[in-house]
Amino acid sequence: MFSTSTQVTFAVSRVADIIKTVATITTGKLIRSATRPTWAEVSLSFLRQNFRIVQQHVGPAVNVCAVVKADAYGHGAVECSLALEAEGAKWLGVTSLDEAIPLREAEVKIRILLMTGFWRGEEEEIVRLDLTPTVWEPWQIESLDRAAALLGVSRHPVHLKVDTGMGRLGAALEDLPAICSLLTNAHHLSLEGLSTHLASSEVLDAPSAEEQMKRFDEARRVVRNAGLEPTLNHVANTSAAISRRQSWNNLVRPGLALYGYYLPFQRAGREVSGGKWRLAVKPVLTWKTRILAIRDVGSNHALGYGGTYVTKGPTRVAVLPVGYADGLNRGLSNRGRVIVREHYAPIVGRISMDLTLADITGIPGVEVGDEVILLGSSDGLNVDAREHAELASTIPYEILCAISKRVPRRYNN
Structure with missing residues (x-):
């Protein structure tokens, strides 16, 4: 009692x-x-398994750019990147140069995409570290071209981002001809990729997603008409990689799925369940x-x-x-x-x-x-993180990314 x-x-x-x-x-x-006996255990074997599941889902003809931004969504970018590289990943996606530098210092050798561009003054380091920047503004193209020339690089690859309706980053459709002209005249750059980002990929009946896909197709036509032939076209994040096959092109950019989660899919304002909308990933x-x-x-x-x-x-x-x-x-x-x-x-x-x-x-x-x-x-x-997200009125992304640095991560295979 x-x-x-x-x-x-x-x-x-x-x-x-x-x-x-x-x-x-x-x-x-x-x-x-x-x-303080508070810690996080990170299963690199589950991470590698999740990568294989995503790759099998999209098939061998589609490249998987494993997104490790935000310190691999709180899991530890260096350790996760090394594990993904060992599993056979050819691409990693990060936000910016400061996230890419520790990966190169850890001797990660595979391609790294800077998904949100770069700041003025970072061009030479980007070229020196063999990073692939996303561009959409004239100054980015001009400064990168000068940096590549200065460092004796014949053709440094870039990816062009198009704003198809999300309203954040990317070139507007009407600005594409001028951007393409700059890329054509940049003698030390090559346009390797063309990309955009969907605003509502988990909403299966969202009209905006279809509109964005149409605008991306129009952007591809403009780029081709300018005489440019990017070898990689990419639109799909985790939700689109699961639910929108037409968005895969030849490269997808999953993040959350690699760490064992994805957003619930919706149609007509209700959550949609069923095997078609599931991926057997593990936290x-x-x-x-x-x-x-x-x-x-x-x-x-x-x-x-x-x-x-x-x-x-x-x-x-x-x-x-x-x-x-x-x-x-x-x-x-x-x-x-x-x-x-x-x-x-x-x-x-x-x-x-x-x-x-x-x-x-x-x-x-x-x-x-x-x-x-x-x-x-x-x-x-x-x-799990989805339960925390529902109770806290947020999303699993925030739950995972919020686990702070004072919680040590322990890695196991």
């Missing part, structure tokens, strides 16, 4: 032993123990922590900031050393759940910067130091 007074269990010696065992970080010759990342303390509290006891959760009876609460500074979305407060000893345990109270509370009442044998799954599976139970 619980006491109505607050009791706290905190096994200092055991936690210290656990920390030394599960959270050792090696930096050169220095070995130090991390002070690559499992996020874990350990119980820092256990508190026994009585009924009518407010928990956390603002007292947003009040116990209805005697309650056992696990204090977890993880919070929104680690990337645990605050929208999961009083809504999310974790897995403890093969049981679901609801998150109670507001998630704070460093701590989260879980109700472990009725779960037998729980002790300080026990492993807790924040994202992942155990014995048929599952909490």
